[in-house]
Amino acid sequence: MASDLGGGSLLLAWQLKNKRVLIVGGGDVASGRIESVLVADAFITIICPASGLHPLTRKYIDSSDRITYHDRLFAGSEDLVDVDMVLTAVDDVEKSREICDMCRALRIPVNVADIPPSCDFYFGSQIRDGPLQIMISTNGQSPKLANIIRKRIERSLPANAGDAIEKVGELRSQLKERAPGVGGDLGKRRMRWMIDVCTSWEMDELALLDDEMMQKLLDEGWENNLVPKLEEVGGKRVQAPAGSGGFSSQLLLPAIGFIAGATSMALVLLAPRR
Numbered sequence: 496m497a498s499d500l501g502g503g504s505l506l507l508a509w510q511l512k513n514k515r516v517l518i519v520g521g522g523d524v525a526s527g528r529i530e531s532v533l534v535a536d537a538f539i540t541i542i543c544p545a546s547g548l549h550p551l552t553r554k555y556i557d558s559s560d561r562i563t564y565h566d567r568l569f570a571g572s573e574d575l576v577d578v579d580m581v582l583t584a585v586d587d588v589e590k591s592r593e594i595c596d597m598c599r600a601l602r603i604p605v606n607v608a609d610i611p612p613s614c615d616f617y618f619g620s621q622i623r624d625g626p627l628q629i630m631i632s633t634n635g636q637s638p639k640l641a642n643i644i645r646k647r648i649e650r651s652l653p654a655n656a657g658d659a660i661e662k663v664g665e666l667r668s669q670l671k672e673r674a675p676g677v678g679g680d681l682g683k684r685r686m687r688w689m690i691d692v693c694t695s696w697e698m699d700e701l702a703l704l705d706d707e708m709m710q711k712l713l714d715e716g717w718e719n720n721l722v723p724k725l726e727e728v729g730g731k732r733v734q735a736p737a738g739s740g741g742f743s744s745q746l747l748l749p750a751i752g753f754i755a756g757a758t759s760m761a762l763v764l765l766a767p768r769r
């Protein structure tokens with residue numbers, strides 16, 4: 496119901512590839528920002544006196560060709576030219592506010608680590624497993640609880656979710672090459688078939704897909720509008736070690752854990768603000 500909506504933030508997977516991110520500050524918090532931004536394939540400029548660099552920040556500067564480093568204090572709006580995003584993590588509240596005001600005037604999205612009202616977006620506690628990305632946000636209420644909840648969710652995830660997603664991604668792109676086009680009846684059939692594959696195969700089975708199996712799945716499955724089983728495309732289930740409770744319980748327990756993790760995350764994300 497529309498009247499129940501509000502009080503949250505927009506959750507997105509922001510595509511930063513080859514965009515320019517300015518990080519002001521080089522301490523502990525900045526080093527975490529650098530990692531988050533490098534994962535997203537952006538170009539980074541760091542402005543911070545060398546005396547304030549955290550060892551991790553120094554390591555990133557020395558090892559990444561995506562980072563341009565300036566050994567000085569933030570100089571003013573000339574540092575904001577051609578910048579797509581600004582992250583400040585400095586121990587100087589007045590300077591932080593000043594940088595935020597300049598960014599807002601230039602309409603550059605900005606995050607100020609120590610002043611939530613000066614943030615256009617917040618960071619969150621992150622889980623990454625290949626293409627799987629989970630962010631836990633408490634919408635500014637309790638970063639430490641976000642960190643604790645992340646650890647619980649991490650423990651409950653299926654071991655090979657990242658592999659399964661990668662394989663399904665490959666299958667999807669091969670299917671789109673075989674049956675190209677956007678929208679229309681073909682698009683609907685493509686989506687229906689992908690949904691059927693993902694729901695009728697277990698996560699462990701999807702993680703086993705190789706090129707040959709994908710080819711068979713497309714030749715025999717997609718072309719005939721059906722979903723063959725793992726064995727029918729030449730795959731073999733991995734035998735559970737003796738005494739482990741067998742294959743189905745091996746799959747079932749992580750699945751229950753995942754649903755619990757996802758539910759707890761949803762509860763956190765949807766919890767009303769105080």
Ligand SMILES: C[C@@]1(CC(=O)O)C2=NC(=C\c3[nH]c(c(CCC(=O)O)c3CC(=O)O)Cc3[nH]c(c(CC(=O)O)c3CCC(=O)O)/C=C3\N/C(=C\2)[C@@H](CCC(=O)O)[C@]3(C)CC(=O)O)/[C@H]1CCC(=O)O
Binds near residue numbers: 528616619
């Ligand atoms: C999730 C995480 C991501 C990351 O930074 O990468 C993150 N903070 C993390 C840790 C952490 N931060 C702080 C503590 C000390 C304990 C505590 O205060 O709880 C710890 C815990 C620790 O260090 O273990 C202190 C703190 N944080 C903020 C302020 C300013 C303020 O609130 O006024 C103060 C000083 C408060 C004061 O002076 O008292 C503000 C923000 N911190 C956010 C994110 C955004 C909201 C996230 C959300 O709503 O969930 C937001 C709003 C802005 C932003 O940073 O984007 C990362 C955990 C990653 C992980 O380990 O998994």
Ligand SMILES: NC(=O)c1ccc[n+]([C@@H]2O[C@H](COP(=O)([O-])OP(=O)(O)OC[C@H]3O[C@@H](n4cnc5c(N)ncnc54)[C@H](O)[C@@H]3O)[C@@H](O)[C@H]2O)c1
Binds near residue numbers: 546
């Ligand atoms: N958002 C969060 O998760 C979070 C967590 C902990 C602390 N904080 C807050 O974030 C801020 C940064 O924390 P930190 O632990 O990285 O601090 P820090 O002291 O380790 O680092 C601050 C850095 O800013 C640099 N700096 C100061 N003024 C500058 C300027 N004008 N131009 C360029 N660089 C400048 C310093 O040289 C230093 O490298 C603090 O105010 C802290 O209270 C935020």
